Amino acid sequence: MTSPAPVDAWEQVLASAPTALPSQTPTWLRCVCAVEGYEDVSRLYETVDGRRLVLPLVRRPGLGPILATDFGLPVGWGPGGLVCDGGELRPEDVRMVVADLAQRRVLSTLVRPDPATAGTWDAVVPASVLREERMTQTLFLDGGFDEVWRKRFRSDTRNRIRRAERAGVVVERDDEGRLVAVFHQLYSESVDRWARRDRLPVPLARRLAARREPHRKLRTVAAMLGSRCRIYAAYHEGRPVAAIVVLLGETTAMYWRGAMLEKLAGPVYANYLLHKTAIADAVDAGRTAYNMGDSARVSSLALFKSRFGAVSQDYASYHFERMPITPLVQHVRGGVRRILALRPVRE
Numbered sequence: 252m253t254s255p256a257p258v259d260a261w262e263q264v265l266a267s268a269p270t271a272l273p274s275q276t277p278t279w280l281r282c283v284c285a286v287e288g289y290e291d292v293s294r295l296y297e298t299v300d301g302r303r304l305v306l307p308l309v310r311r312p313g314l315g316p317i318l319a320t321d322f323g324l325p326v327g328w329g330p331g332g333l334v335c336d337g338g339e340l341r342p343e344d345v346r347m348v349v350a351d352l353a354q355r356r357v358l359s360t361l362v363r364p365d366p367a368t369a370g371t372w373d374a375v376v377p378a379s380v381l382r383e384e385r386m387t388q389t390l391f392l393d394g395g396f397d398e399v400w401r402k403r404f405r406s407d408t409r410n411r412i413r414r415a416e417r418a419g420v421v422v423e424r425d426d427e428g429r430l431v432a433v434f435h436q437l438y439s440e441s442v443d444r445w446a447r448r449d450r451l452p453v454p455l456a457r458r459l460a461a462r463r464e465p466h467r468k469l470r471t472v473a474a475m476l477g478s479r480c481r482i483y484a485a486y487h488e489g490r491p492v493a494a495i496v497v498l499l500g501e502t503t504a505m506y507w508r509g510a511m512l513e514k515l516a517g518p519v520y521a522n523y524l525l526h527k528t529a530i531a532d533a534v535d536a537g538r539t540a541y542n543m544g545d546s547a548r549v550s551s552l553a554l555f556k557s558r559f560g561a562v563s564q565d566y567a568s569y570h571f572e573r574m575p576i577t578p579l580v581q582h583v584r585g586g587v588r589r590i591l592a593l594r595p596v597r598e
Contacts (some may be wrong), residue, residue: 422569
């Protein structure tokens with residue numbers, strides 16, 4: 252095992268694993284470190300038969316190993332998990348890595364694998380390891396866009412896309428960072444709507460959003476990923492009403508961020524046209540899957556994604572801990588949410 256994983260070796264592994272997600276690359280890890288102030292503690296493993304595996308991991312600097320919490324990856328940065336030579340993750344690979352993580356002296360290690368490898372992880376990780384159940388949705392693009400349009404998009408989805416076009420919604424695509432400011436404008440206005448929905452004081456919601464999604468985050472990603480970071484903005488009557496951010500891997504596109512002015516974007520179905528445009532572009536670029544990210548199983552967001560034909564995939568994040576830190580944190584957060592829910596919402 253070598254840590255941090257040498258970038259050249261990591262890139263060689265990725266070259267033989269075309270289905271790896273955009274969030275499993277060394278460039279993405281550098282984005283995380285640049286924006287959040289983490290340090291790279293990724294791990295390169297070599298098996299007895301010469302195969303190599305990379306586990307993306309980051310850590311807050313300045314903490315000794317005994318107090319360190321490693322993330323693969325932090326909240327808001329997508330899945331990490333193992334990338335391996337040939338792209339085929341074997342049970343013995345996971346077993347080896349789990350044994351390594353379990354014996355480390357760090358306080359906690361969070362691993363959020365690629366959902367496509369969920370079955371392999373679930374079969375090997377011991378029941379004693381804390382699991383956080385998740386659900387993601389992926390649209391498969393094989394057969395070309397005409398096949399996706401006719402057989403995977405629901406008929407009401409196709410109708411809503413046509414209605415958006417008739418309403419005069421126009422989509423602009425950017426892979427040079429020009430639309431970063433447009434996205435942030437929409438995101439800032441979305442925060443207030445989410446605060447009211449979640450019964451949070453708006454000033455508090457804005458402070459939390461500024462920490463979770465600082466302006467430098469998307470700027471850094473757009474600059475470092477270049478043409479592999481695409482921002483799509485939908486305009487109606489000359490005004491931006493919705494935007495999404497899509498990341499490109501070798502064969503996978505990944506919807507990463509979205510924001511909208513609900514009262515303006517909803518009636519003209521702007522988000523439907525945004526995703527249709529991004530999906531068509533992904534097909535044209537030779538991608539075979541469009542990962543639409545995690546959702547609560549029963550939610551309007553999950554329903555929206557299913558309308559495009561996205562298939563649900565259950566998976567889990569795993570917490571390897573020397574002490575039960577995560578249950579304590581979850582209990583405290585739940586208490587704070589309950590207190591806030593009882594308070595009147597104030598601007």
